[in-house]
Amino acid sequence: MPATSTSVPSVSCPTNFALPSFSADQPLALDASPSDPRPEKWAALLTKYGRDKLDAHEWEWKSGDWLPRYRYQPVDAITDIWTEYVDGLNGHLSTRELKDRWGAKWRRNEGGLKTEAARRSKVVSLVEQLSARPNWNVxxxxxxxxxxxxxxxxxVGKVRAFCDYLQKNGGAGFQAVIAAASHYPS
Structure with missing residues (x-):
């Protein structure tokens, strides 16, 4: 995959503007002319998500917006998928935050990210469906x-196998888990 980076000229920025983290091939300054929307958009991201979560990502200015780079984090447990979706893992933005703010754009139409998103979304949907049952919660x-x-x-240690199980035979595994939940004590 060829890297797409934006050349960002070096000029002073407003003192209240915190610079995003850039990949190694990008300069660490912005041309902050009065009509440049980048500082304002970055400040809005800082306010919404905080410096620590933003620093966990590389950023690219693309189509008039800051776009984060994210790779799904390695997970050892099925429930880690839910944690990644709701809270984020390893200091990153959660995948729900990525989806809510950037839609599918953050995946940059990369096949591997699209496939993993579809795979992990089955676990997220399962947790949402189970927690919506009477007398159930997350x-x-x-x-x-x-x-x-x-x-x-x-x-055990085979999260991908569980995701595949949920999807096999047109979702028969998913339905089997839902059926098993009917007999689970609350």
Missing amino acids: SLALRFLVEKYENTPAF
Whole structure:
């Protein structure tokens, strides 16, 4: 995949503007003319997400917006997918924040990211569907997944195998998990 970087000239920025983290091939300054929207857009991101989460990403100015780079984090447990979706892993923005703010643009039409998004979305949908059941919540749904699937030999340390199981045979695995939840004590 060829890297697409934007040449950013070096000129002083307003003192209240915090610079984004750039990849190694990009200069660390911006041309902050009064009509340049980059400082204002960066400040809005800082306000919404905070410096630590923004610093965990590389950023690119593309089509009039800051666009983060993100690779799905390695996960060892099924429930880590939910954590990555809701809170983020390793200091990164959560995948829900990425999706809500940038839609699919943050994946840059990369096949591997699109495939992993589809795979992990099955677990997210499963947790959402389980937690929407009467007398269920997210905590109970996650406990159910840990007890019934994460700790079984078929899926211990095999998160991808669980995701594939959910998708196989037109979603038969997904429906089997939903059916198993009907017999789970709350």
